[in-house]
Amino acid sequence: MITRQAIISATDSPPATPAALGFSMPAEFAAHDACWMLWPQRPDNWRYGAKPAQAAFVAVARAIAESETVFVGVNDDQYENARHQLPAHIRVVELSSNDAWMRDVGPTFLTHPDGRLALVDWEFNAWGGLNGGLYFPWDKDRRIRSKIAEMLGAERFIAPLVMEGGAIHVDGEGTLITTEECLLNPNRNPKLSKAELERLLGDYLGVTRVIWLPRGCYLDETDGHVDNLCCFVAPGEVALTWTDDTSDPQHAISRQALNILEAARDAKGRRLTVHKLPMPGPLTIAESEASGVDRLSSSRPRKPGDRMAGSYVNFYIGNSAVVMPRLDPAHDDTARAILESLFTSRRVIAVDAREILLGGGNIHCITQQQPARRVPGHTT
Template identity: 80%
Template sequence: MPAEFAAHDACWMLWPQRPDTWRLGAKPAQQAFVDVATAVSESETVIVGVNDDQYENARYQLPDHIRVVELSSNDAWMRDVGPTFVTHPQHGLAMIDWEFNAWGGLKGGLYFPWDKDRRIRTKIAEMLGVPRFEAGVVLEGGAIHVDGEGTLITTEECLLNPNRNPGMSRTDMERILSAQLGIDKVIWLPRGCYLDETDGHVDNLCCFVAPAEVALSWCDDSSDPQYVICREALEVLEKASDARGRRLNVHRLPQPGPLYIGEDESSGIDRLSSSHPRQPGDRMAASYINFYIGNSVVVMPLLDPAHDDEAREVIQRLFPERRIIGVNAREILLGGGNIHCITQQQPRAPLNVG
């Protein structure tokens, strides 16, 4: 599995419309998705999958150079329902097809059913004409980050959660990750961000920005539960080495907020018994780590005027050769994730395929 900071051929997204996730019929969220797609498209081809009943609306709202394809889904989290792409120097591009149970199935999952989401990987494999390998385990793309050189980072809270793969040990999961992704070492962080409804996806807490370089969401408020979480992660990272024996350089990225759902924001969401409740005053798992690394840009969420500029400066230092584009992303956060969660990179296939 190539690193996200390696070259891409495309970025895949889905179109939001689910009214029990996205407020006001998803209209504010759709604008945010348009902004993200437009920003990423400065760097690479963007393909947006849309349910049939929203095809014309999406085609009208998205710029002409962004591809819009009919690709049915239950919701719009392409990072988690889309494929994990892998490459081979002789055989080119392929994808891993993990099982998906909406972040916990009937034991804490965020909605039901998820039947359309489970077919997305098969459909994309058909569209691209690439091999698809069924992994046989539940895993979402946001639960892992790799350096492209044999190292994977994840959280125990998510990958070892009994609502994903009951009874699976760290050793069992490491064996599967090695076989499917070609990695040699897993760095296990204890848990993800506070109240992250994905059960602790690593892409909201920590990510690789270069070989042996990681960014970590950071909180200096000792009264905030996130304070302990990020220090637990830092302790692991500072003691860890990657698959090539290098010690990790950890860059701290300030945490926004804390941010909470407003009364007006909550009132615009449909209430269904089969979906995750979003109540006024609920804290959201806000993080600047949830950015997308494109070929020539980094698209980051703007979440908190008190911290946006500082976060942008840190990200610019981490990616001096890329242009940093900030997108107002509160509407995406209200749905439970952010920019990294709604995007999935398609790596550039090797040139010497034969």
């Protein structure tokens, strides 16, 4: 017997996707209204109760705030401490989290030609869930996107896809870069094929071309996030982490990525120009740095001698400034000069970022841009 409810269910069309409604993800180098960050505090990831990391986060927030409004989300028990350390013009809001990686636990913002702002709420499982994930639990992280949507009064699209913001970069003109190591990892979306993933990325971000790189940076604990390896710096132009040392495992990864990028065409049919950024180090964790981290079974251990996935590609593009990590005196100045040549209309600000790298990521990983709302009839 067919019930009326069965007839309704059978005839109901699925909800329209963001792309079908005209939304898309702008490039990071497009105009922003704000930047979102979170406050570090967990002692099993950040040494010495996260005090050195907090100082590094303050420096990043201060640098970005020269360019745009900065919001820092803080757990209640750290609110007064964060408010005391952060400059008055940086907005501190109570926004509970399990850790401080806003790029991955926060929303991916979308804009519409009519001026509306929306966001994508990806499923988050702490970079692999119980199969290689970096900590447990991640319940507070999963609520961050809905809370920000409420704060901004923005429409929220819930995506049927486990993903993190650091896994993607877009040019704002239909092209997306990602890695197979991350998105095709069985600890993310084991039932989805590459073609199905491309369709979902198109549906939720408005992209029409996906460029797949095989792997991310060597020993990147996020399973190879692209934002540590390669990023768009302009339409048709990308920056790629690079080493000429053929004995270093990173060389083969970067060489393979370079070959793919130079052979690819973007959504507009352009060939890509690839700018090489030198790899810092290699950098490893010192005994003194590892000894200050609490050892818990629910999080990733930090051991002396462990190599870190340091990269100058992990920078943030603000409205009038590019904030880059300072990681290695042997390469900092060269990397800065390259970025200054790529962003001639922006000031490049280098911030000491080793403390952030010790936690597993860097400046791009701890930030999330909120794009400027498009104004109908105006161009930027």
